[in-house]
Amino acid sequence: MTKTGKLYVVGIGPGSYEDMTVRAINVLKECELIVGYTVYIDLIRDHFPDKETLTTPMRQEKQRCQMALDEAKKGKTVAMVCSGDSGVYGMSGLILELSDDEVEIEMVPGVTAALSGGALLGAPLGHDFAIISLSDLLTPMELIEDRLRMSAKADMVICLYNPSSKKRSDYLKKACEIVLEYRDPETVCGIARNVGRSEEEMSVLSLETLKDTSVDMFTTVYMGNSMTKEIHGNMVTPRGYRNE
């Protein structure tokens, strides 16, 4: 079947030009239209100044994806941008769910928040880990709690996305309480905030302290496993349990 246009789903990383891949930059240079959430388009607009853009506000993911597909169907080369990676809580899945196979679709991976925040903290993800979103918009809270419990039980490092919002200010506290059932209060944890932007910051703290820390939606949270340690102010999870 002849495809009518091309749609790239592009992970732009944490937000800085430097953390984009060459592939992502080339796609954005060469496409005819960039579609995305207003905030992400603003992050990259200066680097692709002459490019036509289409933006939609937060939460309108479905409309945004449909818009990108419709433009590609007209024969355009379209790039849909996502923060971090295109697939991890990104738009890739929704695009594929809405597509009818008329448009050629290609995913361009990017540096997801777990990795960019991890680099800032040192090496929190040196061994097996789980990435869990605390947003219960599309997922029942009981299942999120179950995932926290199982990951804690199996001594996996846990990286939390969407640890807070206006409506969910106590979710991180609840998550810490669940993990504290299985882990020492002194377990080394970390938070990374505004990674890749001028105000980026990180801190290393105990699980007990994390429980009473308030974070915002620009923060990624890391809960260490039994081997995680603090080294020169960094959060470090060794690659295993045995010494070489």
Place this chain on the structure above:
Amino acid sequence: MTKTGKLYVVGIGPGSYEDMTVRAINVLKECELIVGYTVYIDLIRDHFPDKETLTTPMRQEKQRCQMALDEAKKGKTVAMVCSGDSGVYGMSGLILELSDDEVEIEMVPGVTAALSGGALLGAPLGHDFAIISLSDLLTPMELIEDRLRMSAKADMVICLYNPSSKKRSDYLKKACEIVLEYRDPETVCGIARNVGRSEEEMSVLSLETLKDTSVDMFTTVYMGNSMTKEIHGNMVTPRGYRNE
């Protein structure tokens, strides 16, 4: 304290120049010495032809890290390269464990195999997931099995690193058997191989079929959750359990 040199730990992504970040490329251009495992150095050498390099064979991670630190202590700007991300089963942690705070250390994140393989498969990691290595060199097999079991129980997508080697040819089969205790044999799974290289390939298959598939060390394996589906030959995990 005055630091004597600078050491960057750089994630180079799956292996192609296009999948490196601008930051990684800039560091490799500007550093005085690149240190790494022979295979990774070979992947990038053509793009940085005049650069001094130091290589060590596989398994000599500790020596490689010490070598990089020693060179930085002489006052050099050194880049230590890792495939994928610098932190996910990478060298960042070992570097921090071996460092004595004399050398300034900076981590440069990169596109880890879960993401590059995920982009090839479509959107396997659209919701909460666990990354688990099947290598039992440094981790007891019982703990690895426990992690598989708990992740399967909590309906998380599972991404397997190091799914096979000469000594561990039946580990993937064992992993599938554990996950099959909790998931339907028809659960949508995927494998991605040689991502970012000329021979890259992917396939989408059932958990039952995956159990009897043999893979090599250049393969990343994805086990879907109860919501994962196949769409136009892609592996897609929706972002949640509720329809918007």
